[in-house]
Amino acid sequence: MSQKQLKEAFVSHLNGTNLLELSAGTPLAPLCVLCRGLLLVLYCQRYGSTFRSGPAALLLDVAVLVSPLLLSCTVLPHALLVAPAVLAALCAGIYVTIHRQRQRDSTVPLRQIVRSFQNTRLDPGCIPAITVFRVYVNVLTCISILAVDFPQFPRRYAKAETYGTGIMDLGVGAFIFSNALVCPEVRQEAAGTRPRFSSLAKQLFAIWPLVVLGFGRLVSVKSIGYHEHVSEYGVHWNFFFTLALVRLVASLLLAVFPINKSWIVAVTVAVLYQLTLNVTSLKTFILHGSNGEDTRTGFLNANREGLLSIFGYLAIYMASVQVGLYVLKRRDSVKDWMGAACLLLLAALVLFVFLHISQTHTDPVSRRMANLSYCLWVIASCLTFFVSFVVVDLVLLFTKLLVKGSAVPSCWRAVKAPGSKEQQAEAVHVCLIAAINKNQLLFFLLANVMTGVVNITIDTIHSRAALTLCILHLYMFLNCFIMYILHTKNIVLKFW
Secondary structure, eight states: OHHHHHHHHHHOOOOOHHHHHHHHHEEEEHHHHHHHHHHHHHHHHHHOOOOOOHHHHHHHIIIIIHHHHHHHHTTTHHHHHHHHOOOOOOOHHHHHHHHHHHHHHHOOHHHHHHHHHTEEEEOOOOOOHHHHHHHHHHHHHHHHHHHTTSSSOGGGGSOSSOOOOOOHHHHHHHHHHHHHOOOOOHHHHHHOOHHHHHHHHHHHHHHHHHHHHHHHHHHHHHHOOOOHHHHHOOOOHHHHHHHHHHHHHHHHHHHHHHHGGHHHHHHHHHHHHHHHHHHHSSSHHHHOOOOOOOOSSHHHHHHHHHHHHHHHHHHHHHHHHHHHHTSOOOOOOOHHHHHHHHHHHHHHHHHHHHHHHHHHTTTTOOOTTTTTTHHHHHHHHHHHHHHHHHHHHHHHHHHHHHHHTOOOOOOOOOOSSOOOOOOOOOOOOOOOHHHHHHHHHHHHHHHHHHHHHHHHHSSSOOHHHHHHHHHHHHHHHHHHHHHHHHHHHTTOOOOO
């Protein structure tokens, strides 16, 4: 077999892992954010100032926010079960240290601090959990697209061939979810300034970079003979085309239907698509082609997975728009956000129940078809992931109240009293999360380019663990460093 065929076989015919393992790994990224925040509060408590060194802050962010995720999907095959527990214990230890030091330095009783925390008002114009959620979806995707080509990446985490739940299967849907969460229609509706059809024109203009990137990937992959998993999207289709088309169709639907009823559109699309899969030959066509022998003759046959899975991704997008509307609803107190987090978590639990019913009576989860079970799984998992970041933000906000003058980047800003203009100090050091958020599409594009370069120059499937870790850490550090430089120069490479 040629090197191209070997690499294609390496990522084909896989079945994913189980839902329990993926659910157990959900707290890993939020715990990384919590650990970084607690370390910064502890530093302020010990030295009486915020962490000021830019390069050192970047190294800290990469080491705490990125490396644990990278290690958990390579040399630590069972880390999704163990790593969250280890990180949680570390965070608990740091918090106990902060609390004991506070008891020695302050006479304010903890009960009074808890009461103050409950009455703390938040800056309503800033919801850090949304930013952190979207950045981490991007970071996890960028780690996975290169790590999957190395033998240290567990095969059960890679995309499943037909049915199954791998980490990368979830990543595709989560990318759609994160885009819809803050789409123009949601932001305009939240601000109360949404003229009808105004967002449609903006989306027509905004998707052209995705179309260009889609054609760029198509031409580059075909011209250099780069390995590709055909049953993922098809012969000519790719994720850039999917994202562009989903955003365009969703804007058309949101221009016609009330945005606050987008969940009805989502349910209708997902259920009708699943019924069509079950009662017609559409499922057979997607899996085996028009002749039942996996033909790729003709554009529709060649790209059937990419074209028809758009219905499922559209349902995810429309449901995520409804979530975005709820999340961006004005809330300016800790109590309000506690209630919102509980409601979102309850919604996630209900969706997991529906997922069990769907898998029992219709089909198992299939990212290849983006069926009803897949839609339910993605939305429930993303809601759980987002709520985890909200909880982390609340914990960090409470911890900052224990240490006067402490600040954590990408965390809520507190206003002590209603109507007060005195806000908590901003963190001084440059935050990697903010840096990536400023140029998210560029971050994703650079990761794709670097992934191609690594695969062309290195025999990834026969790499040893030490080399794999060096390559992956260098790859992520370079990408993060570029975002850091652009952030320090206040450069946003977006002109559409």
